Amino acid sequence: MYETIRYEVAERVARVTLDRPEARNALSDTMIDELLDAFGRAGADDGVRVIVLTGAGDRAFCAGADLGGLGAAQRDGRAMADPDAIRDSAPYRLFTAFPRLGKPIIARLAGHAVAGGLGLAAACDLVVAADDVKLGTPEVNVGLWPMMIMAIINRNVPPKQAFKLYYTGRRVTAAEGREIGLVTDVVPRAELDAAVDGLARTIAAKSPIGLRRGREAFFAIEGRPLEDQVAHLLGELVELAATEDAKEGITAFLEGREPDFTGR
Template identity: 90%
Template sequence: MYETIVYEVAERVARITLNRPDARNALSDQMIDELLDAFERAKADDGVRVIVLTGAGERAFCAGADLGGLGRAQADGRSVADAGAIRESAPFRLFTAFPKLGKPIIARLAGHAVAGGLGLAAACDLVVAADDVKLGTPEVNVGLWPMMIMAIINRNVAPKHAFRLYYTGQRITAAEGREIGLVTEVVPRAELDARVDELARTIAAKSPLGLRRGRDAFFAIEGRPLEDQVEHLLSELVGLAATEDAKEGITAFLENRAPDFQGR
């Protein structure tokens, strides 16, 4: 069904693989369209509780935007701004899709994540990286700036660390990425798949309804005054406590057994 990604589902986990290894899994418009379609498939599938996003091969998770495509667009005199269609552009639709996924998403980094690829990883809820992976925003080296992904990175990283990435264009290690908030866990390469699988299974065993409503609430309160946040969260808590999953979870706790969540 797809030409630039691979979509697989097993054990309640949807695995989406960027599949342009010869191009270091660079983001083309076609790949973004296919990614967005895969996100919608995973979101609509009740059998999927967790999404894992990764890249084919060990060279790169994702090298960012396809600069060749950008150059061709410039040569043709085309630009998103000229077309007056920023909100319809592939990058806009991609990076604004993550808060609407409704399901946890884990980035598995077996290869380097740079430029838009770093933004793609940072947009995920959790990031697990092999210990030899490098991260960076090299846009400044070619006269550009990480405009699109700055909105994502700035939500994860303190300004001083962010500016170091933006100004120097230098790559940092996965361990440094963890220290500044871009990476959740760093593991030896040989343990990467086992750790990602373990984390996905752990999350998939939770209530899908609780995960969705909690994740939605996390993004809904962003930037709102404290009183509005507490009001919204209290309302969500009352609603969540009335669900069958919450009742099952509490009953299972009292009976000292594993809960059987149905997403209701």
């Protein structure tokens, strides 16, 4: 069905694989369109509770934008003069789609994540990386700056650590990435699949409606005053507590058994 990605569903987990290993899984317009389609499929499928995003091969998770595969207007900068063109551009549509996914998404890094590839990983809710993976924003080395992905990375990394990444363009280890907030877990390469699969199974066993409403609330309160955040979250809690899953979860807890969540 897809040219540049693979999409598979098993055990309530959708696995989306960037499948251009010969190009280090670089992002082209076609790949971005296919990613957005796959995310939409996963979001609409009640049989999917978690999404895992990974890259084919162990050389690169994603090397960022494929300059030869992006639209001409984006390559020569003309899109920057037109706000409508910016919003229609493939990178804009990709990075702004993550808060609306509706389901948890885990990045599995078996290879390096640099430039836009690092932004792609950082946009995921959780990031599990092999211990020999490197991360970086090398744009400054060629006279550029990680403009698009800075909006994503700045939400994960303290300002001074972010500036160090941007100013130096150096690659950091997965362990360093964990220390500064880019990576959730770092595991030996041989244990990567088990770690990702275990995390996905753990999350998939939770209430789908609880995960969705909680994730939506997380993004909805961003940047709002504390009073607004608390008011919004209280309203969300009241509505969530009235769901069948919440009632089942509380009953199961009192009865000492595992809950059987249905997403209602």
